Amino acid sequence: MAEILEIRWHGRGGQGTVTAAKVFADACLSGGRYVQAFPEYGPERSGAPLRAYNRVSSGELRMHCPVLKPNIVAVVDATLLDSINVMDGAPDDALVLVNSAKDPKEIRERLKAKPSQKVFTVDATKIAVDCIGRAMPNSPMVGSLAKISGVVGLDQILEDVQKSFGKKFSQKIIDGNLEAVKRGYGEVKEG
Amino acid sequence: MGQNGKRVVAVTGNEAVAEAMRQINPDVCAAYPITPATDIMQRFTSFVSNGKVKTEMVLVESEHSAMSACVGASAAGGRVATATSSQGLALMWEILFIASGTRLPIVMSLVNRALSAPLNIHGDHSDGMGARDCGWIQLWSENAQESYDNMIQAFRIAEHMDIRMPAMVCLDGFIISHSIERMEYLDDETVKNFAGEFKTTNPLLDIENPVSYGPLILTDYYMEYRRAHAEVMSKVSKVVLDVAKDFEKISGRKYGLFETYRLEDAEIGLVVLNSAAGTSKDVVDEFRNRGIKAGLLKPRLYRPFPYEEIGEALKHLKAVCVLDRADAFGASYGPLFMDIASGVYPHKNGPLLINKIYGLGGRDYLPEHAETVLAELAEIAKTGKVKTLREYIGVRE
Numbered sequence: 001m002a003e004i005l006e007i008r009w010h011g012r013g014g015q016g017t018v019t020a021a022k023v024f025a026d027a028c029l030s031g032g033r034y035v036q037a038f039p040e041y042g043p044e045r046s047g048a049p050l051r052a053y054n055r056v057s058s059g060e061l062r063m064h065c066p067v068l069k070p071n072i073v074a075v076v077d078a079t080l081l082d083s084i085n086v087m088d089g090a091p092d093d094a095l096v097l098v099n100s101a102k103d104p105k106e107i108r109e110r111l112k113a114k115p116s117q118k119v120f121t122v123d124a125t126k127i128a129v130d131c132i133g134r135a136m137p138n139s140p141m142v143g144s145l146a147k148i149s150g151v152v153g154l155d156q157i158l159e160d161v162q163k164s165f166g167k168k169f170s171q172k173i174i175d176g177n178l179e180a181v182k183r184g185y186g187e188v189k190e191g
Numbered sequence: 192m193g194q195n196g197k198r199v200v201a202v203t204g205n206e207a208v209a210e211a212m213r214q215i216n217p218d219v220c221a222a223y224p225i226t227p228a229t230d231i232m233q234r235f236t237s238f239v240s241n242g243k244v245k246t247e248m249v250l251v252e253s254e255h256s257a258m259s260a261c262v263g264a265s266a267a268g269g270r271v272a273t274a275t276s277s278q279g280l281a282l283m284w285e286i287l288f289i290a291s292g293t294r295l296p297i298v299m300s301l302v303n304r305a306l307s308a309p310l311n312i313h314g315d316h317s318d319g320m321g322a323r324d325c326g327w328i329q330l331w332s333e334n335a336q337e338s339y340d341n342m343i344q345a346f347r348i349a350e351h352m353d354i355r356m357p358a359m360v361c362l363d364g365f366i367i368s369h370s371i372e373r374m375e376y377l378d379d380e381t382v383k384n385f386a387g388e389f390k391t392t393n394p395l396l397d398i399e400n401p402v403s404y405g406p407l408i409l410t411d412y413y414m415e416y417r418r419a420h421a422e423v424m425s426k427v428s429k430v431v432l433d434v435a436k437d438f439e440k441i442s443g444r445k446y447g448l449f450e451t452y453r454l455e456d457a458e459i460g461l462v463v464l465n466s467a468a469g470t471s472k473d474v475v476d477e478f479r480n481r482g483i484k485a486g487l488l489k490p491r492l493y494r495p496f497p498y499e500e501i502g503e504a505l506k507h508l509k510a511v512c513v514l515d516r517a518d519a520f521g522a523s524y525g526p527l528f529m530d531i532a533s534g535v536y537p538h539k540n541g542p543l544l545i546n547k548i549y550g551l552g553g554r555d556y557l558p559e560h561a562e563t564v565l566a567e568l569a570e571i572a573k574t575g576k577v578k579t580l581r582e583y584i585g586v587r588e
Binding site for chain 1 (some may be wrong): 194365469470472
């Protein structure tokens with residue numbers, strides 16, 4: 001069976017986490033890969049914790065169940081670290097990306113990550129405020145995820161953000177998001 | 192555009208069904224929104240508003256009315272489609288029989304969802320199972336690709352001149368309807384040519400040749416009428432296979448009455464519908480890697496049920512577990528189990544059967560569930576002894 005990359009997103013309703021998973025899946029389609037993107041549906045409330053998932057593989061994806069052992073955990077809202085064990089099921093070689101202004105070393109301690117697990121931070125909320133004028137951290141998160149996962153290039157992600165945002169938003173918002181993706185790609189820190 | 196005009200996309204199951212409907216471009220569509228099928232009609236009505244289809248869209252006040260309008264439009268001589276889920280299908284129930292009894296080739300996608308009470312919007316098969324004996328053809332789909340492919344083939348099957356029966360295409364609510372995955376779209380022209388021109392039979396709108404629909408038939412001929420319905424159903428399998436052959440020519444994808452996965456030399460096997468089949472196949476592979484001869488059978492044409500063919504496909508196994516994503520209160524077993532048992536029954540040395548009820552109200556079906564069941568089957572195959580014929584899995588007791 002082909003290698004499968006599994007990602008688990010943790011966010012809150014209204015932060016664009018589901019859109020982020022969708023954009024990431026779309027971008028990974030290139031090169032003939034198989035992708036999945038699906039949220040865990042509960043009562044839809046702004047601010048409520050939610051999870052979303054991605055799978056990416058060169059082989060057909062037949063699994064239709066939540067990701068329980070994520071290769072990558074992406075935390076869109078760091079306040080969730082107080083209430084949810086985001087490391088649940090993460091294997092020893094997992095990568096963790098957290099939207100935070102803090103140093104990745106501090107987050108590493110907070111997560112009690114194993115030495116073999118890699119921890120990354122990016123101040124996605126600040127980047128979003130700078131670029132879009134709103135605290136919508138999903139675009140910078142997608143940029144950072146592209147960087148740390150290495151499965152998709154920056155150009156591909158930018159193309160897909162353009163495509164999926166192009167239908168709904170003004171050029172100013174699209175440009176802001178493209179800039180946010182680029183900065184997310186460039187500013188992610190490992191610790 | 193890729194090869195042969197095929198497009199590789201990452202879309203939800205609902206998006207895929209709506210796209211199939213756009214490409215088929217039915218004459219009339221009557222619908223009422225219900226989660227998780229709402230999204231299909233939301234997309235399709237925007238195709239109507241944007242002039243992408245020439246469909247007459249009828250927005251009604253209930254599913255009972257939706258199916259009633261579909262019956263009227265179909266009897267009038269149109270190609271008709273709709274979509275629903277759960278309570279919506281339950282409310283249509285009375286009219287489902289009128290559609291099939293009147294031989295109206297309506298095509299409906301059923302996004303499978305649990306029934307109330309308690310209120311639950313998630314995927315299970317209670318709705319479709321409740322309508323399995325209403326005279327409609329039922330095709331079940333594992334993923335977005337199969338939902339799209341089945342939807343396109345359903346028009347050809349339902350409208351076939353030997354059949355002229357309504358057909359529903361089932362897909363798992365949320366698990367498939369709201370999950371994005373990679374699939375391939377055919378191009379518009381190919382789908383249009385495959386579906387062909389809609390042929391009318393005794394249309395109400397042909398005022399030169401007036402006909403009556405829905406007559407009263409009492410003890411004199413009702414039983415002959417019902418017997419004739421059963422006769423038509425007996426011809427469906429052949430048409431499904433013929434249509435599948437044609438579909439393979441345009442898509443490269445093979446379909447049968449059911450799918451077998453590593454079943455030919457298997458000793459133990461799972462029988463499971465829809466999305467859980469995919470998860471199970473990965474676990475079947477793991478067991479094969481360990482040298483255990485596991486396999487899987489996934490029904491596609493569930494009504495009419497191909498009893499003989501499925502019995503033949505399973506008869507050489509030692510132990511089989513039928514997984515039901517619906518309960519049948521007061522019955523001994525789940526609905527799929529009862530059909531599989533009927534298919535296996537004529538084979539004296541057929542497999543030992545067990546039944547598990549799983550995934551009600553969208554409860555996750557995980558690889559570990561398939562692992563536990565296959566391990567139990569391996570034990571049954573070894574000892575010839577069944578401990579529990581039927582039980583629930585993934586439940587707190």
